[in-house]
Amino acid sequence: MKKTKSVKFHKKFALAVLVFFLAAILLPSSALESKVQAASSPRSGGAYYSYGEALQKAILFYKANRLGDLPDDYILPYRADAAMTDGQDVGLDLTGGWADAGDGIKFTHPMSYAAGQLGWAVYEYRQAFEKSGQLDDILDEIKWATDFFIKAHPEPDVLYYMCGYNDSDHSVWVPHELLDYVTDRKSFVLNPSTPGSDVAGQTAACLAIASIIFEPTDPEYAQTCLTHAKQIFEFGDKYRGKNPLDVLYPSGGYVDDMAWGAVWLYIKTGDTTYLDKAKSYLPVTSLGGGHTHCWDDVSYGAALKIAQITHDEGYAAMVEKNLDFWMPGGGITYTPGGLAWLSPWGSLRYASTAAFLAFVWSDDQTVGTPSKKEAYHNFAERQINYILGDNPRKGSFVVGFGENAPEHPHHRTAHGSWVSMLDVPGFHRHILYGALVGGPSSDDSWVDDISDYTLNEVATDYNAGFVGSLAKMYDMYGGEPLENWPQPEDFRAPEDDLTEYFCRGWIIYEGYGTLNLLLQVNNRSAWPPTMKDKLSVRYFMDLSEIFEAGGSLDDVQITLGQSEGAKLEGLKQYKDNIYYFTVDFTGTQIMPAEWEMCEKDAHVSIKYKDANIGSNENDWSFQNLSKSPDYDAVSFAGLTPYIPVYDNGVLLWGEEPPNGGNTPEPSPEPTPTKPPITYGDLNGDGNVNSTDCTILKRALLGIVVPGANLDAGDLNRDGKVNSTDLTIFKRYLLKVIPSIPL
Incomplete structure (x- = not known):
């Protein structure tokens, strides 16, 4: 569903930010910390949850959103190959990657953000993933995404940025495995005449990060990622412009994405040309304070890495201006229960990612204001603990984890409807372990309702910053992942009827x-x-x-x-x-x-x-x-x-009669013969009705309907199937004409 970006830093918050910023400089750390404690109910400073289990499940979520050719022994028994026609319309193999959210569209921009954010978590906290036994799993997930980006970049100045689209995908509510049968998996491309520096910069960053984190385990793959990262960055730098996508993910601009790509290319290569590019795209005076790192604004992460690399006080001030905004009194809205609440769309996604930035900044004792680091760190702990259960409803916002966890996330495959309806069945047939739901309203209210996609959407970008924050929490407080988990029965809702x-x-x-x-x-x-x-x-x-x-x-x-x-x-x-x-x-x-x-x-x-x-x-x-x-x-x-x-x-x-001997051998399949055409009967069921008219309409829109006999749609027998035939069909269904013309 549509996830519009939150409004950026409001002018009405500017004075509050300035006052808090000055107070933060003048007040000692203990005074700033007391303000946080006064405004927040979530705990910090201890092991209150099993952070290893939460991390394990949050990573597993990505396997539920995989598209492409899945292994036969896939760990999720309710998933199979999906979207296997991606790229066929342009003569390419564009299978793989992740479905974006509860829907089935594949977007390069937010996917590269999510995979890059997971990679950044590995870059910062690799030892936590190793200790928890999750390193192989998270690298496997990141590679699933980066493999797609490599496919999506078949030429230096070509990058595919979407498979599937809103009007087709959101017209149905079907599992990912059936997308090819009922939706149009059209491919969309960026090139010199249709540039998209935002997508290019973000994808280059993701591949540059991959080239770093895969170096110890797969240096050849790391080099492949770096080659594509350089070419994609050069493409975005040479042909500057915002991608043309104006629905679902309308980008706010591209300078932040290009800065993000440049800084990671510098970290990988040491080539100062990239660092200069990063600073030129993101000058020290450009960063506002009232948002956080996300798919559409990676300027906060870029500024943080530039500050760490250069120890430039200007960039450090930019980072702390942003983190100060997230402190109580800094401009961000706090719910009564202590959640730093930015937007009704994915409020927990923003809070958990702001927490990740706060962890990374507070860990670095070589740059920034030492007196603030403890407050930033404790803010981050409290936001993660709020998500895991330290909130007024005393419940987790992570599916399949903790007490009172969500059971109805807005996710088509987990729901398992067989009639493309949100309310059939009335429960989810599968448990979408590890998915972080959108989160509560500004008053802490939240309803576990599949139809409320504002509060219950799940997405690959939602979990990305959350995974990094959980890695840090595990590194500090432990809480071991589950052993011999998952088992096949873990993915079956207990009240589900097992009849398929x-x-x-x-x-x-x-x-x-x-x-x-x-x-x-x-x-x-x-x-x-x-x-x-x-x-x-x-x-x-x-x-x-x-x-x-x-x-x-x-x-x-x-x-x-x-x-x-x-x-x-x-x-x-x-x-x-x-x-x-x-x-x-x-x-x-x-x-x-x-x-x-x-x-x-x-x-x-x-x-x-x-x-x-x-x-x-x-x-x-x-x-x-x-x-x-x-x-x-x-x-x-x-x-x-x-x-x-x-x-x-x-x-x-079913049951055959008992003591019936051997089951009869299957009858050989008949040799197919071309049946006579019954005009109007496009699905071959012997009837001419509205179902056939719908098939004809989809065919005229370019949607492939497997098994349809389009020859039967030539109602006026002129050798063409076009809008004239559709008009005849509609007149027949409305009884304007008594029969299909013979």
Whole structure:
């Protein structure tokens, strides 16, 4: 969802900042510290939480947002390959990286900020990650992002900055695994004619940091990162301009990003040209005090590193002006419970990142004002402890950690809806361990509500500064990570129904030797969400009474009525007098994406030649059938395990008759033949309705709908599929015309 940047330093705060700044210089550290204690309830100075466990889980969150080709033995059993078409529209492989937040769009700008911020944490507190056993994990996550940036930079003056986009992605609420089926994964590029120095500077910084932190373990990869960092920085420096993205992440400018990239290139190379560039992009007088380091303003981090490198008093004053703003009385709003609150959007993201800067600055005893360092340090501890539970609700704001933790983060894959709805199901099917939610309002109020994305959004940039602060807290106070964690069962919500694939069945009519059924195959998969196009169901019958009366299979007629892409396979022997027929949906995509996609219906009629002999009462599959066909896509009404579900002929769910011998071999797939065109029936379900019209509309917008027969969209038979055909379709649905033209 949209995460607008907070308003920068307000003029109305200027006088307060100046007064506090002077007071901070004149007052001893103890006096400044007393002001902090008076305004804050969170604790500092002790081990109040298991910071190692919190760190472990906060890093794990990034694995939940991975896109691309995931390992077969992936640690999160509810995740699988996702967004595998990224880059195909431009002839490149742009798979990989992270989905930005609770949505599925991939942005180079905030992703490079997040990966760079994680890398900065490793640069400052590598020993903490090593001691906690998390170094390999965090390096693996950073590399997942930097691998994508290398792909996104196929030429020196080319950088891809987005895959997917708002109008397409935010029109659905589906797991990441299904993005390719229901959204348009269009790629967007920066080049000399469409520059983006903000994206370039941030990406260069991330790759420069990666070149530093990977040097001890993978020097060859570190060199690759450095090569790309230099080229991307040169591209941003030569073709200056702000990226064209004007939704979701509208950048405030690029000078801070370029300064950030330059300072890290200097730290890596020692080339003073980069340091001069950093200072020219970020002169000592340019930094305001009323914000903090974030995806859209890295000037605070850049100034801090320049000050540490040069010991320039001007830059040091810039850093402390910013940190003083975050102290009580300095201009920042404090909630009654002690949170330094900057914005309704991701308030905890800002507080935890300001805490990281405060830790890094207070750790450095070679620059800055010594009398302030203790106050900065304790401020940082209190903000992290607020997040972990030292707050009025006595609850954690980190999913799966501590007491009273969030259970409904705004995250599509963790939620696991099969109908693209925020309220279906009413709980999350997976626990999004380690995700830092947006945070409370300025009065400490917060509601655990998936629909409130202001307070409950999660994002890769939200966790970034938080991870660094947790590393520092662990380094000071310990609290060991969990052993032999996670286990597969840790990712299953305890109240979740474990049924992913199933059949529902209803009796539509029964009498005079006839049984009419409605059978429905369902795909509500979530471990992981999976598109299936070879599902079938089998109805098992006991024909003993037919054979005992001297009859044969010819006395039983099975016919398929209206269906959504199904085919009927006639009676086959299972064992003795038990036979089955198959309703086969092979070729029809069934997936937990939208209501009409997660379930498919078929009407079947069983008719006996002699109504006095044939009976279904003894059929294995007749058990549990309901006579009420009322159902929806939420409940499990009509569910019957006695009509099993198969995937390409292999039993997937349900119960076959006992003592039935070997399961019949899967039927060979039929040789595909091109069916005659039914104009208007784009999804091949035998019906011409609004679903087909939607497919046609998506096709005209350039959205690929897998499996759609676009030839059926040529309603006026002119050899073209265009807006004229869409107009005809709409007129037909509105009954303006009686039929599709023949």
